[in-house]
Amino acid sequence: MVAETALVAAAQGGDRAAFECLVMSCQARILRWLTRLTQNRAVAEELLQESLFKAFVSLHGFRAEASFSTWLAHIARNTFYAWKKEQGRRPDQDALDEDTVAAEDGLVDWPSHTESPETLLWQQELTQSLGQAMAELPQPLSQALSLREQEGLSYEEIAQIQQVPIGTVRSRIHRARESLSHTLKDLMEPA
Numbered sequence: 001m002v003a004e005t006a007l008v009a010a011a012q013g014g015d016r017a018a019f020e021c022l023v024m025s026c027q028a029r030i031l032r033w034l035t036r037l038t039q040n041r042a043v044a045e046e047l048l049q050e051s052l053f054k055a056f057v058s059l060h061g062f063r064a065e066a067s068f069s070t071w072l073a074h075i076a077r078n079t080f081y082a083w084k085k086e087q088g089r090r091p092d093q094d095a096l097d098e099d100t101v102a103a104e105d106g107l108v109d110w111p112s113h114t115e116s117p118e119t120l121l122w123q124q125e126l127t128q129s130l131g132q133a134m135a136e137l138p139q140p141l142s143q144a145l146s147l148r149e150q151e152g153l154s155y156e157e158i159a160q161i162q163q164v165p166i167g168t169v170r171s172r173i174h175r176a177r178e179s180l181s182h183t184l185k186d187l188m189e190p191a
Contacts, residue, residue, distance in 0.1 A: 004068055005149050006130035010184055012059055013177030018184075019056055026069035027052070030076050037080055047083055051076040064149055126184065133183040137176055144169055145176035 010018035027048065034044035055062075055075050062071055134142050144162060147153045155173075159166045 003127050003130070005064065006126060006180065006184065008059075008062060008064060008068060009145060009149055009177050010181045012062070013174075013181035015181045015185070018181070019059065022068050023052060023055075023072070026072055029069070030073055033073070034076060034080060038083075043083070047076065047079050051079045054079065129184055130180070133180050136183075137179060141172045141176040141179070144172040145180075148173050 007018045007022050031048050034047050035041050038044045055072050147158045155166050155169050158169045
């Protein structure tokens, strides 16, 4: 979870490699799910690409109330609904209900892929580097980022806790994300 939080923070700071890493962990499962729903691999791939674009554009709004994969599955579900509506068809509710609820709850029986030793080592290294980078941030910045990314608090709530204006909170979070993105850049590029 810490590694995902770091990747989200870096991606929200504009790091495309971090976003790609987040997507890499769940895109195959979502594609299989969309393929099952659409019964058409080409359509499923288009819907996945559209979902990824929507997720990238709205990444700043991701509040980590659920995992990134659950959030992306929710976007994919809505993209699927929109596609069905464009086709002039209502989604087959019987086929969707069970899959959609399971996907949102993270319970879809998607086969998990075994991660390579290189990926596991990279994740370990990323987690260590993130911990060190967070420790090196000035306390107001690390606190603001932690409250936002780990606790899911709004800017207003953080402003009340830190007793500063909302603009200061936004600035602190932005500076913390940029610092983490810069610090973790070397680890993110190979991914």
